[in-house]
Amino acid sequence: MRLLTSIALACALTGCSWFSWGKKDAPALPPAEKGKQTSVDNYADAVDNVVDLAAAAVETARAANAEGRAKVVEGELSVASAALPRPTPKALKESASRAAAESAVIWAEAAARADRLQRELDSLWNSVEAEKEAARQQLAAKQAELDAARADLRDLIWTSGGLAIVLLGLAGLVWGSAAGVTKAEAMLVVLGGFAVGALPWLLESDLSVWVLAPLGAILVIRLALYAFKR
Numbered sequence: 605m606r607l608l609t610s611i612a613l614a615c616a617l618t619g620c621s622w623f624s625w626g627k628k629d630a631p632a633l634p635p636a637e638k639g640k641q642t643s644v645d646n647y648a649d650a651v652d653n654v655v656d657l658a659a660a661a662v663e664t665a666r667a668a669n670a671e672g673r674a675k676v677v678e679g680e681l682s683v684a685s686a687a688l689p690r691p692t693p694k695a696l697k698e699s700a701s702r703a704a705a706e707s708a709v710i711w712a713e714a715a716a717r718a719d720r721l722q723r724e725l726d727s728l729w730n731s732v733e734a735e736k737e738a739a740r741q742q743l744a745a746k747q748a749e750l751d752a753a754r755a756d757l758r759d760l761i762w763t764s765g766g767l768a769i770v771l772l773g774l775a776g777l778v779w780g781s782a783a784g785v786t787k788a789e790a791m792l793v794v795l796g797g798f799a800v801g802a803l804p805w806l807l808e809s810d811l812s813v814w815v816l817a818p819l820g821a822i823l824v825i826r827l828a829l830y831a832f833k834r
Contacts, residue, residue, distance in 0.1 A: 642736075644732065644736070648729065654687050654688070655687075657683070657684075657687045658683075658684040658687040658688045659684075661680040661681065661683040661684035661687070662680070662681070662684050664676070664680045665677045665680035665681045665684070668680065698714075702714055755804075758804065759804035762800060762801060762803050762804055763801045763804070765800050765801070766797045766798060766799070766800035766801025766802070766803075767797065767801060768797070769793060769794075769796055769797030769800055770793075770794050770797030770798060770801070771797075772793055772797070773790050773791065773792075773793030773794030773795075773796070773797055774790075774794060776789065776790030776793055777790040777791070777794070
């Protein structure tokens with residue numbers, strides 16, 4: 605019974621090493637990880653690189669055209685053409701129609717439409733980023749719920765274990781004399797059971813040091829006495 609007493613106290617004092625302890629409150633959502641690229645991000649970066657290359661080539665071609673450098677214009681436009689996807693027959697027909705009209709108004713309208721489409725693309729990408737963040741928040745919230753459920757199960761296990769030890773100690777108080785168990789030893793087992801059941805609360809409170817330190821001293825003394833008597 606002395607060995608059982610020591611084991612009960614040891615369980616109470618070392619339980620924090622068997623589980624990770626923390627507050628049951630839902631933890632704050634983790635910040636978004638910086639630098640962690642998804643396939644969507646990689647695709648967006650690749651598109652940005654291609655579009656940036658084509659845009660730079662077009663700007664250089666326009667500047668060269670203003671200077672009358674036809675060879676540079678052709679070279680830079682070939683770079684832009686290689687970077688961009690092939691135009692559809694419809695878009696190519698519209699472009700040819702604008703060229704044939706040679707109308708500043710038509711070109712201005714087409715430029716305004718192209719600018720509007722670009723802004724719509726930017727808006728769509730912002731929506732994608734917002735949806736990614738919402739999904740991350742939902743995942744973090746689900747993880748918090750799972751952690752809370754695990755903490756509840758952990759506490760239930762410890763409470764049940766403490767109750768079982770208390771019942772064992774009470775049995776020692778009632779029937780232990782026949783087995784050579786003293787009342788003090790049985791009470792020590794009962795106290796150990798209460799300690800085990802109280803671990804979830806104790807380890808989350810500021811009183812843990814003040815309670816565990818005396819219990820640790822008692823355990824050391826008890827084990828020393830047990831070893832000496834042997």
